Amino acid sequence: MAFGLTLVTALAVMGTALLAVPGLPWPEALALGAAVAPTDPVAATSMLKRLGAPRRQVTILEEESLVIDGAALTLFGLALAAMSHPVTAGETGILLLKVVFGGVLYGLALAWVIGRQRSLIKDGGGQTVLSLVTPFLAYFPAEHFGFSGVLATIVTGFMLGIRGPGRLQPASRLTGQVF
Numbered sequence: 001m002a003f004g005l006t007l008v009t010a011l012a013v014m015g016t017a018l019l020a021v022p023g024l025p026w027p028e029a030l031a032l033g034a035a036v037a038p039t040d041p042v043a044a045t046s047m048l049k050r051l052g053a054p055r056r057q058v059t060i061l062e063e064e065s066l067v068i069d070g071a072a073l074t075l076f077g078l079a080l081a082a083m084s085h086p087v088t089a090g091e092t093g094i095l096l097l098k099v100v101f102g103g104v105l106y107g108l109a110l111a112w113v114i115g116r117q118r119s120l121i122k123d124g125g126g127q128t129v130l131s132l133v134t135p136f137l138a139y140f141p142a143e144h145f146g147f148s149g150v151l152a153t154i155v156t157g158f159m160l161g162i163r164g165p166g167r168l169q170p171a172s173r174l175t176g177q178v179f
Contacts, residue, residue, distance in 0.1 A: 107155025
């Protein structure tokens with residue numbers, strides 16, 4: 001839902017900019033839409049915290065804002081690519097699907113692999129090192145293959161955050177909290 005609303009907002013701003021500024025190329029209009037589409041959750045999360053909302057609700061709102069930011073960064077990157085290489089809007093749509101779904105699928109696969117490795121590593125230091133390199137393992141290879149490194153990193157973090165605590169050794173959790 002967060003990605004869809006960000007996409008619709010970016011496209012609406014793009015359409016408005018194209019109508020308001022005659023002769024504006026669509027990649028520049030899409031870059032404007034991507035730049036202003038993401039919402040800022042700071043006000044909402046601070047209000048929820050003051051009202052005493054459950055911590056889990058605040059965390060979900062903060063996580064959703066990461067997805068929104070990732071979607072906007074992905075759209076902005078596609079707009080920049082369209083500015084440097086002439087492409088049609090249809091080609092950009094197909095590229096968007098590749099970038100988004102590739103990043104999400106890569107993030108899911110990496111989370112599965114890292115999760116299995118976590119259960120094999122018994123040393124707290126080794127698990128901490130694995131936790132520190134995981135975002136880099138998510139971002140850089142995904143970008144290399146033409147996927148969204150931002151979305152891959154977010155998905156990997158979400159999946160490991162959901163399933164990770166049971167796979168980490170207690171000493172690793174303590175080290176991570178202190179670190």
